[in-house]
Amino acid sequence: xxxxxxSVIGMAFFGPALVLMTVFLFIPMILTLIYSFTDYFALxxxxxxxxxxxxxxxxxxxxxxxxxxxxxxxxxxxxxPLQTLGALGLALLINKVTVCKRYxxxxxxxxxxxxxxxxxxxxxxxxxxxxxLNTILSNFGIDAQPFIYGADQALPSxxxxxxWQGVGYQMIIFLGGxxxxxxxxxxxxxxxxxxxxxxxxxxxxxxLKPLCVFVFxxxxxxxxxxxxxxxxxxxxxxxxxxxxxxxxIYETGTVNWEIGLASAMAIVFTVxxxxxxxxxxxxxxDKEDKHENKKxxxx
Amino acid sequence: MxxxxxxxxxxxxxxxxLVMSLFxxxxxxxxxxxxxxxxxxxxxxMNSASAFIPPAPGKGFFDNYKEILFNTSFVRYMLNTLFxxxxxxxxxxxVNGLAGYALAKIKFPFRDRxxxxxxxxxxxxxxxIITINFMFVSKMGLLNTVFGYVLPMIVNPFxxxxxxxxxxSLPDDVWEAAQLDHCNPVKYFFTMVLPxxxxxVATVSVFTFLNVWNDYLWPSLVFTSSDLLTAQIGLNSITSxxxxxxGQTLAVITLITIPVIIIYSLFSKQIVEGVVSTGSKEG
Numbered sequence: 001x002x003x004x005x006x007s008v009i010g011m012a013f014f015g016p017a018l019v020l021m022t023v024f025l026f027i028p029m030i031l032t033l034i035y036s037f038t039d040y041f042a043l044x045x046x047x048x049x050x051x052x053x054x055x056x057x058x059x060x061x062x063x064x065x066x067x068x069x070x071x072x073x074x075x076x077x078x079x080x081p082l083q084t085l086g087a088l089g090l091a092l093l094i095n096k097v098t099v100c101k102r103y104x105x106x107x108x109x110x111x112x113x114x115x116x117x118x119x120x121x122x123x124x125x126x127x128x129x130x131x132x133l134n135t136i137l138s139n140f141g142i143d144a145q146p147f148i149y150g151a152d153q154a155l156p157s158x159x160x161x162x163x164w165q166g167v168g169y170q171m172i173i174f175l176g177g178x179x180x181x182x183x184x185x186x187x188x189x190x191x192x193x194x195x196x197x198x199x200x201x202x203x204x205x206x207x208l209k210p211l212c213v214f215v216f217x218x219x220x221x222x223x224x225x226x227x228x229x230x231x232x233x234x235x236x237x238x239x240x241x242x243x244x245x246x247x248x249i250y251e252t253g254t255v256n257w258e259i260g261l262a263s264a265m266a267i268v269f270t271v272x273x274x275x276x277x278x279x280x281x282x283x284x285x286d287k288e289d290k291h292e293n294k295k296x297x298x299x
Numbered sequence: 300m301x302x303x304x305x306x307x308x309x310x311x312x313x314x315x316x317l318v319m320s321l322f323x324x325x326x327x328x329x330x331x332x333x334x335x336x337x338x339x340x341x342x343x344x345m346n347s348a349s350a351f352i353p354p355a356p357g358k359g360f361f362d363n364y365k366e367i368l369f370n371t372s373f374v375r376y377m378l379n380t381l382f383x384x385x386x387x388x389x390x391x392x393x394v395n396g397l398a399g400y401a402l403a404k405i406k407f408p409f410r411d412r413x414x415x416x417x418x419x420x421x422x423x424x425x426x427x428i429i430t431i432n433f434m435f436v437s438k439m440g441l442l443n444t445v446f447g448y449v450l451p452m453i454v455n456p457f458x459x460x461x462x463x464x465x466x467x468s469l470p471d472d473v474w475e476a477a478q479l480d481h482c483n484p485v486k487y488f489f490t491m492v493l494p495x496x497x498x499x500v501a502t503v504s505v506f507t508f509l510n511v512w513n514d515y516l517w518p519s520l521v522f523t524s525s526d527l528l529t530a531q532i533g534l535n536s537i538t539s540x541x542x543x544x545x546g547q548t549l550a551v552i553t554l555i556t557i558p559v560i561i562i563y564s565l566f567s568k569q570i571v572e573g574v575v576s577t578g579s580k581e582g
Contacts (some may be wrong), residue, residue, distance in 0.1 A: 009484045010322050010407020015399035025420055028428035042434055068530045099313040107320040110327055113559045115513035117531040118552045121538050125545060135345045178573030225426055228515045228534035232535060241429045246426045253430030254520055270427045
């Protein structure tokens with residue numbers, strides 16, 4: 001009797017979320033998968049055929065999608081090392097500094113609280129041909145740079161701006177990790193007269209390793225999802241140099257209404273994100289198990 | 300002797316970091332200083348240190364801000380966003396909270412499977428399904444409506460999981476006692492469970508607010524009519540207008556950041572704990 005009422009109450013509690021999840025998460029996911037094998041065109045749904053894997057071969061032959069794919073990879077390759085190492089470096093410095101600690105934490109976190117649209121609009125001014133950055137550079141005898149208006153510089157300029165905005169977030173995560181390291185480890189190392197470098201290599205880095213994996217993967221996924229900054233700042237240009245995968249999904253699906261193609265792109269995109277997440281889960285789980293073992297041994 | 304050396308090292312480190320932080324923040328300092336200037340002054344100051352110094356308060360000091368607040372629809376966009384955030388906070392806490400409680404405390408069929416499904420859903424990025432959701436909403440005739448914007452955003456696997464993790468550690472006997480008293484379970488949830496879990500409710504509310512306030516892609520798809528725009532989308536329609544001056548652009552992006560700064564300074568402890576815990580939980 002009690003079990004029965006429990007399942008009724010349980011479903012009543014879970015029901016509203018389940019309905020919304022079904023309509024706005026499950027069905028769209030299944031439809032994305034199904035549509036990726038069809039030539040579904042939202043303006044003329046009656047002419048839909050099953051086309052097998054044709055969409056996938058089409059998008060990888062498509063110059064625009066391959067450009068978008070490579071651009072996204074470039075974003076990842078610039079953003080991930082800069083943001084991960086930058087955040088780690090800042091966290092180490094702030095952990096070390098004894099004066100104005102709170103000020104430094106806040107200062108490097110400020111860009112995080114600004115929205116993507118705000119940061120993009122601000123840096124459009126900073127990067128403008130007669131803007132403040134070019135003015136400062138001209139004082140060092142550097143010619144005016146096109147930044148986001150030049151096909152060669154637009155992508156690195158946006159990537160740099162994204163690092164500037166995001167680095168404070170991972171810095172806070174690393175600071176949390178640094179503060180969680182047992183001080184006894186350092187005290188023991190000091191008894192052995194270990195150098196600062198060897199303390200860093202033998203204590204700090206190994207203790208932070210799971211966190212490094214987490215930060216590395218989340219920053220990678222974040223960079224992989226890049227769309228708003230190029231959308232606001234360059235419209236994907238000049239000459240598609242800042243066009244990304246998600247931007248292509250967005251335009252193919254919601255502007256051109258080619259749902260079949262857009263779904264195939266979305267599947268490719270999702271596969272990458274899921275693979276990254278699985279790698280992270282495996283790596284961190286491994287570390288955690290070892291950690292547990294170590295703790296068990298110490299007991 | 301050693302402590303003196305230590306002090307000098309600390310001083311140098313702090314000085315270097317101070318310079319670093321100023322370099323790092325130069326865009327923000329420039330934004331604030333120049334949001335009070337007319338465009339002629341911004342251009343004239345560009346090549347001197349006064350590019351980073353606000354003008355002396357006087358006549359016309361707040362002109363850019365006045366222009367944005369009184370001669371554009373910006374205030375309306377801000378109020379729209381606050382309204383959407385309020386709906387999504389209330390609906391989100393109720394829907395995700397109830398689901399989290401069911402997953403934590405009530406034994407209903409396939410509960411553990413559902414939990415696994417929710418954890419898998421957390422992996423899928425919203426960009427995957429944004430096209431289909433946009434198609435759904437437009438076919439339902441909900442484009443340019445509050446419903447079209449809000450409905451797909453209410454349920455959030457992350458928040459369900461967050462609630463579940465907190466509710467799991469609530470004592471079981473209270474729920475059992477409530478059942479013996481034939482207490483209405485919904486009433487019990489609102490009068491006992493939620494008040495006992497103020498922290499997680501606050502965390503979810505704060506993150507929902509920040510998410511709605513800063514969201515760009517989804518509102519840019521759903522809203523095209525200017526009456527309903529959120530602040531971020533409205534911001535773009537203001538800054539891309541040719542009549543908007545540089546100073547006004549800087550003023551509007553400053554204004555739009557103020558509510559977020561307020562939220563961060565009020566809830567900095569919860570937010571930092573939330574940020575750090577995402578790292579330590581999964582890392």
